[in-house]
Amino acid sequence: MDRRRFLLASSASALAASALPASALAAAPAAVAAARPRPTPQQLAWQREELALFVHYTVNTYTDREWGEGDESPRAFAPTDLDARQWARAAKAGGFRSLILTAKHHDGFCLWPTATTAHSVRSSAWRDGRGDVVREFVDACRAENLGAGFYLSPWDRHEPRYGSGQAYDDFYLAQLTELLTNYGPVVEVWFDGANGEGPNGRRQAYDWPRIHRTVRALQPDAVIFSDAGPDVRWIGNERGVAGSTCWATVDPARVPYPGFDRPWVGEALQQGDPHGNAWRPGETDVSIRPGWFWHAAEDAKVRSADNLIDLYCSSVGRNSKLLLNVPPTRAGRFHDTDVARLAEFGRKREALFAGGNRLAGARVRASGGDAPQRVLDADAESFWRADAVEAWLEFELDAEIEFDLLCLQEAIAHGQHVANHRFEIWRDGQWRTVAWGTTIGHKRLERFEPERARRLRLVVEHGYEPARIATVAVYRGG
Template sequence: MTTLPSHWTRRGFLGASTAGLAGALAPAIGSAAPTCAPLPTAGTRPRPSAAQLAWQREELSMFVHFSVNTFTGREWGDGSESPQVFNPTALDARQWARTARACGFASMILTAKHHDGFCLWPTKTTAHSVASSPWRGGKGDLVREFTDACRAEGLGVGFYLSPWDRNAAIYGEGKAYDDFYIEQLAELLTSYGPVAELWFDGANGEGPGGKRQQYDWARIHRTVRALQPHAVMFSDAGPDLRWIGNESGSAGSTCWASVDPARVPRPGADDPWTGEALQQGDPHGAVWRPGETDVSIRPGWFWHAEQDARVRTPQNLLDLYFTSVGRNSKLLLNVPPTPQGLFHDNDVRALRGFAQLRTAMLARDLAAGAPVTASSNGATAAHATDGDRDSFWMPAGGAREGWLELALPADAAFDVIRLEEAIAHGQHVSNYRIDAWRDGCWQPLAWGTTIGHCKLDRVPPTRTPRLRVAIEHAYDVPRIARVGLYRSAGGDWSRPDHHGDTDA
């Protein structure tokens, strides 16, 4: 999939059940359904719903691209592939889920159907599915094995079902395809238990005979709300989560969770402002729609033998953590199984190395429990170092600026700073500065714009008796839930004096 300029011409997420069920649902879901996040009223800024908050706090999710493409060596199938090619000889979804859990991922998203139209469950809507394959003697259900494996490991379940179907003869025929699509969606949402995330995109190429389809997104969203009201929906247009604007693994260095819906009007919108709007969000945006950063562990999205030696390194994956999670986004990392139905050893080694680097770096918060003073409201200043992301410091009197000062222990040598806002109350900070006490005065150490759920700053290896975090501007009263200090494995700690360390 990396051959394409944008994932909106590639992937999507939908599903359905039986025609009878879809028909029965039509009256119930035809009326307005509640949105996942409440719209702001006058004088308020948007806040996350409980589902959106839980989603972002997970930080890491794993994408699993697996289909007939795995066996044909393609990134995009054209719908003519025979189901007979699909025959993973050692498929073990528990291996996928165990790897994800062991490496710190909290949920997984499966490509239940890609553009080729091949369904990984025995759908009643088409013969182009695992039921027509030799795998498990035609009795297999990969979606079932995937969901069972995720739940056995305590992972959230997500589905991606492409709206573009290059196999369906009725693709491009308006309501007929809408009904087909909704029926598939209902099957996925009613047969496999709770679903945490639905991953939609605007993939909209030609179907059989060169036909194109105008998707009924309003109906799709109503169906999800009716059948899985606690699920969040992803697309560039939301309604709950947005694409971050690229597939390089990098959110904007300024990244608001709020957006102006008018700037990303529909999935796959071709708008010159879309990229900027998706990357940065909008501090004045009316809705809460945090960004998800999707990227693959390999150059492609499906497994290809020639890419076995081109798997991202653990250090590169850690860098992606900084440019996604560390910029108020969530990292969705794709790991494609082999034709045997297993994660390749090279991918697993990279994931484990990534987990080891991340765990080692975050094992000890050097600011935990540090004494804190503040510009005002000092009684609550200690909340910034108590490790509870639901407690926070905020300046008194409705002030939109202020500072926290930490008194650090002598052994607090660090090169990573983590800041968090209490985003259950919204995202407000637009400019901050971090200073270290050196040579009898405050000296700048780091500077940034947005914070949100998490902002990670890499700094030179530093030892200082005092650290100050100054909020220089916010759109509402800032609420700082955490100031964390960490030591990575990559810093040059051999010459601490060279990197600005000082005595008290």
């Protein structure tokens, strides 16, 4: 570990005081170590979105099941009022920036009129067999300026060629090619390692290198999700909870392919690896209902807005991205309760940060160097450095402020480096710890009972390579 230097950066949302002299700013980027992994522009944009919506929809919606058998009649798919634009508007009202559709689930039924099989919307009565859910979905996303992504289940319980090796690979790649060439730009392609027939059933050894090459060739700006990446990893559970320690870096050898099952996999996915040589941030998926598909019996079991705020803090607030599933009903629309909860979640999340950063106007001191003189702009990537093993940034105001939420951010375009930190207030002649944690990454959120203080400080206790802090902010959300 190189503890020679910590680089502490601050943004307009973080510091109320200042920037270094121009000469120091010009020299600073050269001092940043380049050895540790950094995100691609696509990974960076993906994580800054923070919120995406999953849309689970297939014949299961009409058979009241979670997993289909593959022998369902296509005519079971019978929406009476399908409105993908309603999905997109509800997502936007909640603050979500993209949506991912189950273009094909394990039952093999395709939501677009594929040329690869008759087991699709083409064989349903919906829109007289001329409908295309995928088309309506992407058009709705673009009308609301939201990103669109697809999940194409590798496991297909309907297709006879499943388990045959290359013949099924060719079939699956043909479906993937249709989705990635006929519907415009895609922001995320979502895979899992589902191969659920068991040791006595058909099994397919998926050709992941070929699958990934296809995505790269057809949608070079899309990020690829799976347990093992290669761009974005699963967080290891479906509870909406990332690890309290959560590195965006991983060791690819620990989870080499989707569906890999060893005792350490959960820990590896939850925590990442500070010494990992690949940047693969975590995606935390969870459903707004007990199930992933709509069931009438669960209409009274939709998560509350307060619970969604908890999920936001335990996913986005732990350096992950939240992927929240909201399933359409048999009509083809989101249920009114789900829509209301999304909107309420959006309002409550805005209320958390209402009133702005209460450190605005503070005088700032820092370990190891002169304090900034004016507000810094994170977009300009200006920062100040402090030569110290233990680096700190102190804020002093003219009067006490009350706050109950702490927001910290690293400038992750330059990597993730902070391994331990604490946040303190000056009380009764000494520093008292209000929040302590390990990683920060894109965002760290800590909630606590209201505190009052006039002097506050962030301490970076330990880091790998120089650390850049992009945001230090406190709020009184109420």
